[in-house]
Amino acid sequence: MxxxxxxxxxxxxxxxxxxxxxxxxxxxxxxxxxxxxxxxxxxxxxxxxxxxxxxxxxxxxxxxxxxxxxxxxxxxxxxxxxxxxxxxxxxxxxxxxxxxxxxxxxxxxxYEEDVIAPFKDLREQYPHLNRPQFEGDFVHGMKKGKGIQYYPSGFLQYEGDFMWNHMQGAGKLYYVPEAPTEVELQSGVTALHFEGYFFEDMKHGKGKVFSRQGVLEAEGHFKEDVMTGKGTLYYSNGQASYNGDLVNGLKHGRGDYYNEEGKIIYSGEFINGERLRITPEIEREIAKLQAQLDGLVGLPNAKKELHNLINFIKIQSLRVDHGLTSFPITYHLVFSGNPGTGKTTVARIIGQIYKHLGVLSSGHFVETDRAGLVAGYVGQTALKVQEVVKKATGGVLFIDEAYSLINDKQDAFGKEAIDSLLKAMEDLRDDLVIIVAGYTELMEEFLQTNPGFKSRFNHFVQFDNFSTDELYEIFAMLCKNNDYRYGDAFAQHMKSQLNQIPVETIPNFSNGRYIRNVFEKLVTIQSNRLIQQQNITRSELMEFAEADIVQAISEDLFDSTF
Structure with missing residues (x-):
């Protein structure tokens, strides 16, 4: 110069x-x-x-x-x-x-002198441990970019990405050198503790955790230094012990639990590290729902099938308690039968029972049909199905008149809907139950059109038409639930009229809907009669008179509500 x-x-x-x-x-x-x-x-x-x-x-x-x-x-x-x-x-x-x-x-x-002072003797004994605090890239006076950071003792702490002085991005974190082995002292490197992503010095994002012995212990999503999200935990022999949801490092949500031989012994809900067990409290809730189901008129096939499923799930839970493999089954169902036979009511109860048994995470009920799944343009149907499935995840998706999804072999929109549902059944097989429902003959034809769809349904429930005696029971229940009553003469007329209905031969008989229509019409007839009176007592408001049903018969009410 x-x-x-x-x-x-x-x-x-x-x-x-x-x-x-x-x-x-x-x-x-x-x-x-x-x-x-x-x-x-x-x-x-x-x-x-x-x-x-x-x-x-x-x-x-x-x-x-x-x-x-x-x-x-x-x-x-x-x-x-x-x-x-x-x-x-x-x-x-x-x-x-x-x-x-x-x-x-x-x-x-x-490092400043006072920070490394406690390790002075160690650094003198092993000169290769005289390492700095950090070596790597800086921007604006702070660590940013690739770098290597060391513990005050001189052992390797971290290598990877940094952002504004923090470990942030992809990197590897090594164990704190407490009681290091001679091999670790010679190398200056302890066992790898974590490999994955960091945010502000904490494990955050995808990563893997290893034991001091170098064995993979867990991998999955981390948040603020603990596993939160989807993840897998491992036994010391390398076999997965758990795969599913975790919160704050604990099994929480949906997951699969395996024994050390790799056999799945439980699939379902976990809460705070423990699988959902059928506690006395849960048993009482299930009993209430069973009583609700058993209290419904008729439906012998549905009641038997659901009792079978409940017994199966309880026994599988006991097997897990004894370290035995639980046998996984498909919980999707086909409900076939005429309208008004209680299919929707039973589906709602099933969702809640499945929740308490750990089959589903929430057990809520979502009902849809072709209009709710099929769009008017190619490509939009899949999105529509995904939206409905997302809403139903964790519970029951009830598809009424499911046969209408496929109008004919050239129905591209219906085929797209079926394909999307098949994918959802595979992707969400552990937390979604689909129940398809419709007329018996049409449902059989529908399932034959797509073998892949049929193979995913193992449980078929036939909902038979209600007998005339069962229709009368339903009518009596409607009256009780809505604060109506009637005398013997009214009851004789009602039974006589119902016994004349050929329920077994009427095509597409509406069953419960039929008797509800009868009830609503009788309420209207009673209202028209009472409104003519000057004064109306509480008792009269509750009473169906014989004149009401005679009027209904004269108006051909029992013939016109099929």
Whole structure:
């Protein structure tokens, strides 16, 4: 570097030396630093020695504070820029690249003496442990980019991505060196603890956790240093012990539990680390739902099938308690029969029973049909199905008149809906139950059109037409639930009329809907009669009179509501 200057000394007003070195005149005739020189404070201590250009530090130089060196390296326009060494308390704190006065680029950061003091003997005994705090990339004075970080003892702590001084991004974290083995002492590296993603120094995102012995213990999603989300836990022999949902490191939600031989012994709900068990409280809830089902009129096939499923699930739970494999089955169902036979009511009860037995996570009920699944344009149907399935996940998706999904072999929209449902049944087989329902003959034809769809249904429930006696029971129940009553004469007329209905031969008989229609019409007839009276008592409001049913018969009510 060439300088156009003269050597000169400049002084403070009190006569003490301020600068010694190269000086030149600026355009105003003032002396400015240019060339090699030294700046002193008013106590005579050196502040800086090095190169100047046009009164600014430029080139190599050394900065001091109260007699101690604080920086040695390159400057550009008064700022630390280029390679240099930063000191703290006279010890090297950082060496590497600088930009605009800040650590920027590749560099090495060292621990302060008091931090590594407890490990002084260890570092002296094993000189290769005399490692810095960090070596890697810096931006704006902070760790950012690739880097390697060490524990104060000198053992490797972390290698990977950094963001604003934090471990952030992909990286590997090693165990704290407590009671390190001789092999670890010689290598300066403990066992790998975690490999995956970090956010602000915490495990966050996908990752794997290993034991001190190097065995994979868990892998999956992490949040704020603990497993939260989908994950897999492992036995020490490498076999998966659990695969499913976790919250704060505990099994919580849907999951599969395996024995050490790899056999699945439970699939279902977990709560706070424990699988859902049929406790006395849950048993009482199931009993209430069973009583609700048994309290329905008729439906012998549905009641038998559901009792069979409940017994099966309970026994499988006991098998798991004894470390035995539970036999997985498909819980999807086909309900076939005429309208009004209680299919929807039973489906709702099943959802709640499945919830308490751990088959489903919520047991809620979503009802749909072709209109709710099939769109008017190719490609939109799949999206529509996905939306409905998302709403039903965790519960029961009830598809009424399911046969209408396929109108004929050329029905591309219906085929797209079926294909989308098949995918959902596979992807969500552990937390979605689909019940398809419709007329018996049409449902048989429907399942034959798609073998893949049929193979996923193992349970078929036939809902037979209600007998005339059962229709009368339903009518009596409607009256009781709605605060109506009637006398013997009314009852005789009702039974006589119902016994004349050929329920077994009427095509598509509406069953429960039929008797509900009869009930609603009788309520209307009673209302028309009572409104003619001046005064109406509470008893009269509750009473069906014989005249009401005689009027209904005269209006052919029992013939017109099939």
């Amino acid at each position: 060439n300088y156009n200057h003269q050597e000169k000394e400049l002084f403070y007003p009190d006569g003490k030396i301020m600068y010694s070195g190269g000086v030149k005149k600026n355009d105003f005739g003032h002396d400015i630093y240019d060339g090699k020189g030294t700046i002193f404070d008013q106590e005579g201590e050196v502040l800086f020695e090095g190169e100047f250009v046009n009164h600014m530090k430029q080139g190599n130089g050394i900065m001091y504070l109260k007699g101690q060196i604080i920086y040695q390296g390159e400057f550009i326009q008064n700022k630390k820029q280029g390679t240099g060494i930063l000191y703290k308390d006279g010890k090297v704190y950082y060496e590497g690249h600088f930009r605009n006065d800040l650590m920027d680029g590749y560099g090495i950061l060292y």
